[in-house]
Amino acid sequence: MGIVAPNATGLSQFEQAIKVGKSGIEFHQQLKDLKFSCQIGGIPEISQVILDNNFTALEQRGLLATGLIYGGIAGQEAWKDAQLEINDELDTDTGIIFGTGVLGVEKLREAFNKIDDKQVRRLGSTSVLQTMASGISAFLGGKLGCGNQVTSNSSACTTGTEALLMGCERIQYGKAKRMLVGSCSDSGPYVWGGFDALRILPYQYNDTPELASQPMSATASGFVPSSGAGALMLESLESALERGANIYAEVLGGHINSGGQREHGSMTAPNSTAVKSCISQAVVDAGVNSEEIDLINGHLTATAMDATEIENWSQALRLKGKDFPYINSLKSHVGHALAAAGSLELVSSVLELKGGFIFPNLNCEMVHPDILKLIDEDKIPRKLIEKKINLLAKASFGFGDVNACVILKSYTNE
Amino acid sequence: MTSEAIQERLKTIVKPYINNQENFEKLSKESDFINDLEINSANLVDIVLDVEDEFDIRIENDDMEKMTNVEATVEVIQKKLSAK
Numbered sequence: 261m262g263i264v265a266p267n268a269t270g271l272s273q274f275e276q277a278i279k280v281g282k283s284g285i286e287f288h289q290q291l292k293d294l295k296f297s298c299q300i301g302g303i304p305e306i307s308q309v310i311l312d313n314n315f316t317a318l319e320q321r322g323l324l325a326t327g328l329i330y331g332g333i334a335g336q337e338a339w340k341d342a343q344l345e346i347n348d349e350l351d352t353d354t355g356i357i358f359g360t361g362v363l364g365v366e367k368l369r370e371a372f373n374k375i376d377d378k379q380v381r382r383l384g385s386t387s388v389l390q391t392m393a394s395g396i397s398a399f400l401g402g403k404l405g406c407g408n409q410v411t412s413n414s415s416a417c418t419t420g421t422e423a424l425l426m427g428c429e430r431i432q433y434g435k436a437k438r439m440l441v442g443s444c445s446d447s448g449p450y451v452w453g454g455f456d457a458l459r460i461l462p463y464q465y466n467d468t469p470e471l472a473s474q475p476m477s478a479t480a481s482g483f484v485p486s487s488g489a490g491a492l493m494l495e496s497l498e499s500a501l502e503r504g505a506n507i508y509a510e511v512l513g514g515h516i517n518s519g520g521q522r523e524h525g526s527m528t529a530p531n532s533t534a535v536k537s538c539i540s541q542a543v544v545d546a547g548v549n550s551e552e553i554d555l556i557n558g559h560l561t562a563t564a565m566d567a568t569e570i571e572n573w574s575q576a577l578r579l580k581g582k583d584f585p586y587i588n589s590l591k592s593h594v595g596h597a598l599a600a601a602g603s604l605e606l607v608s609s610v611l612e613l614k615g616g617f618i619f620p621n622l623n624c625e626m627v628h629p630d631i632l633k634l635i636d637e638d639k640i641p642r643k644l645i646e647k648k649i650n651l652l653a654k655a656s657f658g659f660g661d662v663n664a665c666v667i668l669k670s671y672t673n674e
Numbered sequence: 675m676t677s678e679a680i681q682e683r684l685k686t687i688v689k690p691y692i693n694n695q696e697n698f699e700k701l702s703k704e705s706d707f708i709n710d711l712e713i714n715s716a717n718l719v720d721i722v723l724d725v726e727d728e729f730d731i732r733i734e735n736d737d738m739e740k741m742t743n744v745e746a747t748v749e750v751i752q753k754k755l756s757a758k
Contacts, residue, residue, distance in 0.1 A: 317690060318690050318691060318717075321690070321720075384719065384723060385716040385717055385719050385720050
């Protein structure tokens with residue numbers, strides 16, 4: 261796996277950060293200067309050393325697509341972490357599904373300015389690569405020499421979770437041995453502006469950014485915009501065992517659907533019937549009983565919809581009160597990384613399965629009363645729990661009324 | 675400017691784009707950008723932009739098409755400089 265998150269870059273640093281509850285949300289002067297209501301956000305810190313390890317000097321020239329930077333780093337870390345080598349020969353067994361929402365908006369802005377200035381001839385050679393949606397999968401495909409399917413999916417905030425399930429299917433169909441899956445999202449005002457305009461971002465925490473993202477809290481006031489990338493290497497068990505790979509966890513199954521913007525669903529609000537169906541069908545596909553699920557990594561963006569999400573989980577799993585699994589939201593640490601959210605959260609989930617812990621929910625001193633009507637307060641850990649977990653459910657829900665849910669299991673080689 | 679001086683400055687410009695170090699070190703008038711220096715063809719437009727900035731000239735499409743090796747490129751630059 262690989263990760264570039266606002267609170268840490270690199271797997272070991274990230275694991276440490278989520279265990280201690282390190283926030284990645286900061287105030288950004290640029291947002292203030294541009295008169296944003298919400299002047300905070302999550303932007304990963306990338307050192308020049310890390311940049312040099314992942315991009316040649318030539319690739320760094322005019323490199324403005326932050327999503328491509330984050331995804332390029334996370335994807336290459338996942339490759340190395342999977343103990344794979346970069347060869348001159350084409351690797352036809354390995355493919356890539358690496359999604360994004362919009363890539364390289366900063367580069368697009370530069371291009372628009374030059375074009376309007378009648379300087380189209382001066383765009384240079386990398387404008388296309390940095391701004392095409394599949395720029396990230398194309399970049400990684402070339403770096404790693406992948407000869408199987410190389411593509412980018414896009415389904416708003418479900419992108420990362422959808423990428424994992426799509427990669428999984430390709431391996432199940434026997435069309436690939438390995439699929440590098442993940443997603444990335446650009447940072448900055450040109451990605452986040454549309455959400456600020458929708459007035460769904462918190463504007464009261466510009467002086468206390470680390471307190472702003474409050475999933476499941478009574479005082480939740482909107483999601484904190486964020487960015488980054490997560491990457492996971494999926495592999496058939498047979499292939500992984502054959503080459504003695506370090507196995508983090510097992511994908512048992514999952515489901516993808518859409519609410520069709522019907523039955524109270526809309527472009528921005530979920531059709532709860534479809535959400536529940538997505539979760540319950542994922543459980544069926546995984547061949548498990550809902551009582552066996554130890555932990556839910558929710559979508560939980562820190563809006564009024566959090567209580568609705570918990571209600572949907574509770575009804576879909578037919579579990580409530582003290583029988584409900586533990587539930588946490590990485591968004592309390594890093595905000596909502598949009599298209600990257602699913603993959604960041606999947607990486608955090610897999611680390612929990614592998615390491616036997618449940619990371620704490622931050623900024624949730626007072627749980628929303630509607631949530632407490634459904635589940636026990638103890639199920640929302642506010643402190644790190646060191647505990648072996650066996651089954652984890654992860655769901656992502658996105659604009660356009662799209663849903664994805666995956667069931668992961670800790671791996672034991674017996 | 676002498677063609678030697680132009681070639682020296684051109685060498686600095688193409689350096690980041692080359693993929694054949696050995697041929698770059700023995701760069702000559704005949705060195706071909708794609709075949710000898712193994713420069714990615716997409717990067718030829720970047721070299722043209724860098725040349726424009728370095729010499730403060732403007733290179734049109736028909737001139738750019740000629741710029742496939744060191745000698746032809748130096749000639750184009752020299753022509754543009756003398757027309758300034």
